[in-house]
Amino acid sequence: MLPLRASSPGVxxxxxxxxxxxxxxxxxxxLAV
Structure with a gap:
């Protein structure tokens, strides 16, 4: 997984x-329900 910044909700x-x-x-x- 790529590191995500908490300040980047879009990412x-x-x-x-x-x-x-x-x-x-x-x-x-x-995911089939």
């Missing part, structure tokens, strides 16, 4: 989206 938000997309690609059934 952390993007990292969250990337993390979610990565999890969805690795485990498609994990």
């Amino acid at each position: 952390s938000g993007v990292s969250v989206m990337v993390h979610l997309s990565f999890e969805f690609r690795v485990h498609p059934g994990a």
Whole structure:
């Protein structure tokens, strides 16, 4: 994981989206509700 700055909410938000997309690609059934 890349180090995130607490003063950069935009960067952390993007990292969250990337993390979610990565999890969805690795485990498609994990986000399937």
